[in-house]
Amino acid sequence: MRMYTIALAGNPNTGKSTLFNTLTGLRQHTGNWAGKTVLTAAGEFVHHDVTYRVIDLPGTYSLYSNSADEEVARDYIIFEQPDVTVVVVDATSLERNLNLALQVLEMTNRVVLCVNLMDEAKRLGVHVDVTRIRQKLGVPTVAISARNRTGIDELLEQVEKVASGKIIPQPVTISYSAEIEQKIKELEPHILRLLGTRFPPRWIALRLLDGDEKLLASLKAHLDTVAAPGLKEVVPHEQISCH
Amino acid sequence: MASTTIPLSEAKTGMRLVLTGINVQGVLRRRLLDLGFVPGNVIEVLQKSPLGDPVAFRVNNTTIALRREESSQIFGNILGGE
Numbered sequence: 001m002r003m004y005t006i007a008l009a010g011n012p013n014t015g016k017s018t019l020f021n022t023l024t025g026l027r028q029h030t031g032n033w034a035g036k037t038v039l040t041a042a043g044e045f046v047h048h049d050v051t052y053r054v055i056d057l058p059g060t061y062s063l064y065s066n067s068a069d070e071e072v073a074r075d076y077i078i079f080e081q082p083d084v085t086v087v088v089v090d091a092t093s094l095e096r097n098l099n100l101a102l103q104v105l106e107m108t109n110r111v112v113l114c115v116n117l118m119d120e121a122k123r124l125g126v127h128v129d130v131t132r133i134r135q136k137l138g139v140p141t142v143a144i145s146a147r148n149r150t151g152i153d154e155l156l157e158q159v160e161k162v163a164s165g166k167i168i169p170q171p172v173t174i175s176y177s178a179e180i181e182q183k184i185k186e187l188e189p190h191i192l193r194l195l196g197t198r199f200p201p202r203w204i205a206l207r208l209l210d211g212d213e214k215l216l217a218s219l220k221a222h223l224d225t226v227a228a229p230g231l232k233e234v235v236p237h238e239q240i241s242c243h
Numbered sequence: 244m245a246s247t248t249i250p251l252s253e254a255k256t257g258m259r260l261v262l263t264g265i266n267v268q269g270v271l272r273r274r275l276l277d278l279g280f281v282p283g284n285v286i287e288v289l290q291k292s293p294l295g296d297p298v299a300f301r302v303n304n305t306t307i308a309l310r311r312e313e314s315s316q317i318f319g320n321i322l323g324g325e
Contacts, residue, residue, distance in 0.1 A: 062277035066270055096279055096303040 003051040004163040005080070009073055009104055010088035011097050012059030015116040017041070019088060019146040020056040047156050052163075055082065061096070063103045066214050074215070077107050078199060079222050083163040086155070088114045091121035091128050091143070101137070105171040106203050111139045112158045119145040139169040173202075183209055246320035251300065252311045254288045260319030261285055267316045279303035280317055 024043030058069035089097035144151030187205040279302035
């Protein structure tokens with residue numbers, strides 16, 4: 001049976017874990033795991049005879065302030081490359097939430113935007129124009145209330161389409177100042193030569209320009225484990241001298 | 244009504260300001276931007292702690308407390324008739 005992996009990303013308290021529980025039928029406790037974050041929860045569900053593995057990423061406002069949670073979320077999206085990343089945003093404070101959504105869209109086009117807490121927004125008199133968000137961002141966008149289980153069917157439909165490749169989202173490209181765009185253009189060919197298309201070259205270029213050393217360290221560690229498994233067989237000197 | 248640019252650390256409780264700039268670099272700058280301290284954004288001074296530091300600000304519908312160390316490096320124009 002075909003299996004797809006879905007990552008749930010989003011700000012803290014947007015209802016990711018509620019959605020996770022709704023999808024998987026598990027009882028993952030909601031709460032904060034600040035600091036010592038490991039990938040906290042993974043579950044599965046079956047939809048149209050396809051198994052979906054769901055990963056509940058730590059809630060973060062960003063992927064670049066380099067706190068432990070943010071690194072976990074960022075590294076998962078960039079290195080594990082889930083078939084679909086569902087970005088869960090809070091309908092009552094989109095302005096703050098879309099920051100993370102845009103960051104994810106720079107990393108991958110395999111995104112479904114999930115506007116959660118629609119019941120709460122309605123109560124506050126907030127109207128969310130989902131069609132307009134979809135047009136502006138260029139990715140499937142679904143309004144749901146994970147708590148009331150509304151919109152879940154449509155969410156699954158969009159997830160299925162993106163996972164299977166029936167829809168290939170074309171997310172908006174964020175353009176930077178002329179100076180930065182020029183530097184991106186200079187870096188991209190080098191990145192392509194070194195890394196191929198495994199990682200989005202534009203995104204890597206931006207991280208290089210950002211001087212994000214932690215990301216570069218993660219990238220190096222990732223490449224070492226993937227590219228040179230033979231090195232693991234070398235016994236460290238200390239280990240020999242123990243005997 | 245000329246607008247005056249002041250650091251957030253000088254703003255009084257209840258004031259609303261349009262941010263004009265952040266004089267912080269690196270990861271902290273990134274963090275402040277992520278939290279909504281973005282030029283053009285309107286923030287409100289909610290309240291000061293008993294010793295005057297940190298101060299709570301309303302940003303993007305969320306309350307964020309900053310110490311003087313940071314708030315003195317963030318600048319804005321006072322909104323309203325003051």
